[in-house]
Amino acid sequence: MSSISALESRITAALDRIRQGVEAQSMRDTDAELRAALAAERATNAELVARVRALKERQDTQVASLTERVEKQRAQLASYDAQMQTLRSSNAQMRDINAKLREAVTEGLAPELVNAAVAAELQALQDQRTAEAVEIDAILSELKPLVEEKTHAAG
Known part of the structure; x- marks a missing residue:
């Protein structure tokens, strides 16, 4: 009987080792699945980070462009206001x-007043032409980007 007990203990010990091996293998398989899932999530996260960076760069470029346009228009408006x-x-x-x-x-007619009136009228006409030129420049500077966009889109 002692040999049956010894065999029984050996069989039980072997079954325990087999169970532990199966559990270890199962854990390795689960770890591999988790590692694969983690790698996929990291790849997705990296892709999202790259997309966010690209969006931020595009937004920064657009903001800089708009800021530049606003500053240019402010300068034109100040020039136009000075001319006005x-x-x-x-x-x-x-x-x-x-x-x-x-x-x-x-x-009674005073010649110096006639000369002053003609000079003032001439100056007013020159100032008006200058103001109109500034206004035309402002309009053209607004139209130029639109024409360039249309040219680039057509070409």
Whole structure:
């Protein structure tokens, strides 16, 4: 009987070792599956990070472009405003001199007033042309990118 007990213990020990081996193999298979899933998630995460970077770069480029356009338009607007102020000043001066000229005509003609009136009118016309040129430049600078986009899209 002792040999049966010894065989029984040996068989039980062998079965325990087999069970442990099967469990270890099962854990290795599970680890491999987990590692594969982890690798897939890391690859997906890297792809998402790359897409976010690309989106951020594109957004930064667009923001920089828009900021540049805004600054350019502000400068044009300031130039246009300065020209308009000069034009208003010239027109006010011309109206003042013309009023004096009308007074002088009613009282008696003064040649220096006529000369001043003509000079003021000439200055007002020059200022008006300059203001119109600034306005045309502002319009053209706005149209130029649109024309270039249309040319690039067609070509």
